[in-house]
Amino acid sequence: MARISLKDLRHSYMPDPASDDDYALKRLDVEWKDGGAYALLGPSGCGKTTLLNIISGLLTPSHGQVLFDDDDVTTLPPDQRHIAQVFQFPVIYDTMTVYDNLAFPLRNRKVPEKDVHDRVMEIAEMIELTPMLNQRASGLTADGKQKISLGRGLVRTDVNVIMFDEPLTVIDPHLKWQLRSKLKELHQRVKTTMIYVTHDQTEALTFADQVVVMNFGQVVQIGTPVELFERPQHTFVGNFIGSPGMNILSCDSDGKQASIGGQTVDLGNKVSAVPSKKLEVGVRPEFINFADKGLPVRVEAVSDAGRFKIVTTQSDGGMIKLLVDEKSDIPTDSAHLSFDQSRTYLYGDGWLLEEGA
Amino acid sequence: MAKTENQKAWFFVLPVLILVAFNAIIPLMTVVNYSVQETFGNNDFFWAGVVWFEEILHSSRFHDSLMRQLTFTFTILAIEIPLGVIIALAMPRKGPWVPVCLILMSLPLLIPWNVVGAMWNIFALPDIGMLGRMLNEMGFDYNFTRQVGDAWFTLILMDVWHWTSLVVLLAYAGLVSIPDAYYQAAKIDGANSLSIFRYIQLPKMKRVLTIAVLLRFMDSFNIYTEPFVLTGGGPGNSTTLLSIDLVKIALGQFDLGPAAAMSLIYFLVILLLSWVFYTLMMRNEEQ
Numbered sequence: 001m002a003r004i005s006l007k008d009l010r011h012s013y014m015p016d017p018a019s020d021d022d023y024a025l026k027r028l029d030v031e032w033k034d035g036g037a038y039a040l041l042g043p044s045g046c047g048k049t050t051l052l053n054i055i056s057g058l059l060t061p062s063h064g065q066v067l068f069d070d071d072d073v074t075t076l077p078p079d080q081r082h083i084a085q086v087f088q089f090p091v092i093y094d095t096m097t098v099y100d101n102l103a104f105p106l107r108n109r110k111v112p113e114k115d116v117h118d119r120v121m122e123i124a125e126m127i128e129l130t131p132m133l134n135q136r137a138s139g140l141t142a143d144g145k146q147k148i149s150l151g152r153g154l155v156r157t158d159v160n161v162i163m164f165d166e167p168l169t170v171i172d173p174h175l176k177w178q179l180r181s182k183l184k185e186l187h188q189r190v191k192t193t194m195i196y197v198t199h200d201q202t203e204a205l206t207f208a209d210q211v212v213v214m215n216f217g218q219v220v221q222i223g224t225p226v227e228l229f230e231r232p233q234h235t236f237v238g239n240f241i242g243s244p245g246m247n248i249l250s251c252d253s254d255g256k257q258a259s260i261g262g263q264t265v266d267l268g269n270k271v272s273a274v275p276s277k278k279l280e281v282g283v284r285p286e287f288i289n290f291a292d293k294g295l296p297v298r299v300e301a302v303s304d305a306g307r308f309k310i311v312t313t314q315s316d317g318g319m320i321k322l323l324v325d326e327k328s329d330i331p332t333d334s335a336h337l338s339f340d341q342s343r344t345y346l347y348g349d350g351w352l353l354e355e356g357a
Numbered sequence: 358m359a360k361t362e363n364q365k366a367w368f369f370v371l372p373v374l375i376l377v378a379f380n381a382i383i384p385l386m387t388v389v390n391y392s393v394q395e396t397f398g399n400n401d402f403f404w405a406g407v408v409w410f411e412e413i414l415h416s417s418r419f420h421d422s423l424m425r426q427l428t429f430t431f432t433i434l435a436i437e438i439p440l441g442v443i444i445a446l447a448m449p450r451k452g453p454w455v456p457v458c459l460i461l462m463s464l465p466l467l468i469p470w471n472v473v474g475a476m477w478n479i480f481a482l483p484d485i486g487m488l489g490r491m492l493n494e495m496g497f498d499y500n501f502t503r504q505v506g507d508a509w510f511t512l513i514l515m516d517v518w519h520w521t522s523l524v525v526l527l528a529y530a531g532l533v534s535i536p537d538a539y540y541q542a543a544k545i546d547g548a549n550s551l552s553i554f555r556y557i558q559l560p561k562m563k564r565v566l567t568i569a570v571l572l573r574f575m576d577s578f579n580i581y582t583e584p585f586v587l588t589g590g591g592p593g594n595s596t597t598l599l600s601i602d603l604v605k606i607a608l609g610q611f612d613l614g615p616a617a618a619m620s621l622i623y624f625l626v627i628l629l630l631s632w633v634f635y636t637l638m639m640r641n642e643e644q
Contacts, residue, residue, distance in 0.1 A: 058541050079547040091542040093556045104556075108547035152546060 002068040002160040004032040004055065004193065009064035011050055017062065024050045025061070026217045032161070032195065037187050039208035040197045043240070047217040048197045052163050055195070057081045068160055084153025084162045088169050090145035094138040098129055101137045102151045109156075123155045126186065143175045150183075154190065161193040168203065180206060201241050213237050229284070230343065235350045238282050244310060247288070249317045251281045253346055261316025263295045266341040269355045277348035283339050285310065288322035290331060291338035295320075298334055313337065391617035409618035419619065421594070422602040423626070429598060430577045433516045437573060438566070440517070441524025446558070448525070450533055459529075462522045474586025477515040481587075501588065505595040508588050512596055515583060520573060527569040531562035567638040571631055578627050599623055 011025040020026055025047045032038055040048050053059040055066060057078040066074045073081050084105075093101050099120060106116045124130045127147045132140065137148055146167055153162045164183075168176045184207055187194050196207050204211050205225040213220045213228065213236075221233040232238035238246030251258040255271040258264065258281040265281065297313035297320060308323045311330055320337065324330060346353050395405040413419050448458045468476070483489035483500045488511075492499040501507040535557065543553050581600040584590070590597035590605075597605070603623065607616035 053541075056541075056545065058544070078541070078545045083545065085542065085545055087538040087542060089536065089538060091536075091538050093560075095556060095560045104548070105546040108549070108552070149542070152542075 002193075003034045004161060005065075005067040006030045006051075006055075007065040007067065009051075009054065009061050009066070011047075011054060011059070011061045011063075023062075024217055025054075028064070028219055030212065030219060030222065032193060034193055035191045036193055037184070037207060037209045038193070038195045039204035039211045040195060040214060041199065041201060041204040041211055041240075042214035043199055046214045048199075048214055049165060050217075051214070052085070052165055052195065052197050055161070056083050056085050056163055082156070082158045082160045084156065084159050086146065086149045086153060086162070086164045086167045088166045090142060090149050090170070092137040092140075092145050092148050094136075096137055097134055098124075098137050098140070098148060099133040101148050102129075102133075102155055105152050105156050119155050119157070123151050126154065126189070127151050127182070142170045143172070143179055146171060146179070150186075154186070154192075159192055161195060164194065164196045164198075166198050167196075168198075168200075176203075183207060201243075205241070213240065215240075231345070231352070232282065233352045235280060235282055235347050238284065242284055242286075244285055244321045246282045246284045247320045247322075248280050248282050248347070249315075249320070251279055251317065251346075253279050253281075255346075258344075258346055260295065263316075265295065265339050265344055267346050268342045268344050269346055269353055271346065271353045271355065275348050275353070278350075280347045280350075281344060282347055283344045285321045285323045287340035287343040288320065288337055289340075290322075290324070290328075291336050294336040294338040296334065297337055299331055302330055388617045388620050391613045392621055393614075395614055405614060409614045410622070413615055413618050413622060418602070419622075422597055422599050425595075425597065426578060426599040429512070429516075429580075430574060432513055433520070433577050434570065434573055436513070436517050437521045437524050438570060441521050441569065442528050442562070442566070444521070444525045445528035445532055446554070448529055459526070462525050462529075465519050465522050468519075470582040471586050473515065473519050474583040477511065477518075477583075478587050481511045503592055505592060508592060508596050512584055512587060515587060516577065516580070519583070520576070524566075524569045524573065527565040528562055531565040532558060535561045563638070567635065570634055570638065574634060575627060575631060578630070 006028050009025060009028040009030075010023055012023045014022050017023055028051070040051065042048050050059065054061050057073070057076055057080075060075055064074075065072055068081065078085075093104060096104065102120045102123060103116045106119060107113075111119075120133075121130070124133055127150060129144070129147055129151065132144065137145065140148070150162075150167075153159060168179060171179060180203060183194075183196075196204065198204050205228075209224065210222060211225060211228055212222045213234075215234075215236045221228060221237045223231075223233075228237055228241050232241070232246060235246065235248050239248065249260050251260045253259070253267070253274055255267075255274045257266055258279070260281060267281070295315055295317075297315040299311060299313050300319075301312040303310045303312075304326070305323075306326070308326055309330065311322050311324055313320050313322070313335070315337070322337065392409055393405055393407070394402040395408075396402050444462075448462075449455055465473075478486075480486045481489045481501050483493055483502075489499055489501070498504075499507050501511040539557050539561075540553065543557055548556070579600060580598060581604070584596055584598055585601055585604075588596045590601045600623075603616060603619055606612050606619065
């Protein structure tokens with residue numbers, strides 16, 4: 001068990017990285033608390049897997065340090081770091097039985113056979129593989145195999161962190177949900193730090209206490225699912241998390257109000273000095289309502305999403321989507337919108353502007 | 358839904374049927390035909406029954422060539438399969454050297470068989486051949502045309518040189534198809550390189566290795582050209598393998614009946630051994 005800190009971490013796959021673009025990871029400083037359930041969320045190619053491989057020791061970073069508690073493990077190989085990893089595609093040892101698969105990491109570490117047996121039985125019980133222990137692992141279904149991969153991480157008592165690299169990719173949809181809740185339950189039982197990499201926001205938000213959102217090789221925001229939803233630090237987070245994502249409209253601003261196509265809206269983050277950056281206002285569809293006065297828009301499309309409806313409207317400043325209750329009336333042509341002031345934010349070059357700054 | 362029956366499909370199978378009939382079935386039946394008859398020339402044939410089969414099965418000459426054949430085949434399998442796997446494991450899996458290695462490995466396979474025989478014949482000549490001369494200079498009394506041991510040594514060396522590459526290429530194809538995640542997982546599980554080989558690489562190579570063993574078995578059991586050109590079956594009869602013996606009987610002595618019976622026995626031996634190999638190697642596959 002350990003706290004994991006990444007200090008000034010950078011990584012490039014090129015031998016001589018010149019510009020920032022050559023880096024797959026650009027300057028990361030992250031701390032993962034002991035026993036936390038983290039999700040690493042981001043689109044494909046944002047550096048999630050690179051970061052994961054650096055933590056597990058499969059990759060040595062070009063710059064920076066990886067600390068487990070206070071020990072520098074930057075150059076240590078994976079087997080000396082006491083970590084476990086579950087990969088996207090289930091990795092099992094085909095020729096072995098389920099039991100031998102689970103015992104493999106312990107036997108490699110010369111654990112006495114009696115302890116191996118006790119530990120394997122305990123973990124098999126936990127991940128519900130007890131009835132299959134004597135079967136050959138290659139005969140199991142994808143979710144069974146993925147449980148074995150997970151089990152090989154859990155049997156070891158010295159594991160600092162278990163990492164999951166999009167582990168549910170090959171699992172059937174109806175089993176995904178089951179396996180995900182199982183993971184959550186296991187985390188509460190074993191209290192090992194878990195880092196779960198995914199590009200699926202539902203998986204990330206349901207599994208994790210803390211979500212680390214990445215894009216273009218940097219961490220964009222670290223926060224609880226609620227924080228990510230209510231106060232995105234970057235327009236990318238706003239857009240990536242939520243369905244539909246945040247409305248982003250370019251605007252002018254004096255710091256207290258933003259004007260979109262001639263209309264002003266009040267802001268949730270008031271800034272005293274407006275920097276000379278590209279200014280945008282962001283507001284989630286959940287925090288917009290139809291009103292008698294406000295931003296004039298034209299209603300363009302309505303789609304039914306079950307308990308609510310997604311209304312697409314066109315304003316002078318661009319397209320705005322909003323969510324309305326399924327029972328409420330929707331104006332047919334022109335309408336006015338009002339934004340929830342406390343959830344309407346001003347962004348400069350994509351980043352949330354600090355209040356008072 | 359009712360199955361639609363369409364007899365036209367037979368017309369599409371017909372060309373291949375004719376092809377197979379002319380290049381395999383009819384010749385094989387001719388052989389069967391010869392094997393149960395006796396001839397005294399003039400194209401007169403008499404029914405002989407299973408006489409030739411009895412004769413061949415009891416002939417010490419056949420036993421000897423069969424033993425030589427089995428010795429040859431199992432020796433080259435015992436060398437080429439492990440050696441091929443070792444070379445494949447040592448080859449780089451990424452980078453600029455991959456194509457270089459692959460081309461180097463394919464070279465022996467591209468050379469016509471009789472050229473291989475001729476090359477090695479000259480290469481091994483004790484007076485002017487590079488190998489033969491060198492061995493003699495080093496103090497070995499090496500002469501593959503006179504000494505049985507030397508003839509066998511040269512024959513096996515030639516086959517290893519010619520065909521190990523095939524095993525290498527097949528094993529290599531099996532190795533590169535293993536996803537990185539397996540190696541990473543093994544590293545994390547603390548496996549050493551021996552257990553990585555035992556539990557990841559070997560099981561993943563199993564299918565291609567089965568094919569390699571079968572191909573090498575069948576090819577080496579049928580081998581004719583290379584030993585014929587290299588030693589011509591000598592010295593004496595010491596390197597007369599089954600196929601060489603068969604040609605001697607059929608074309609040298611023109612004993613069509615015994616030769617045909619021998620061909621069929623030969624064919625059945627290959628079939629039986631191939632089946633045994635395949636069954637043994639695929640034993641655990643269905644579980």
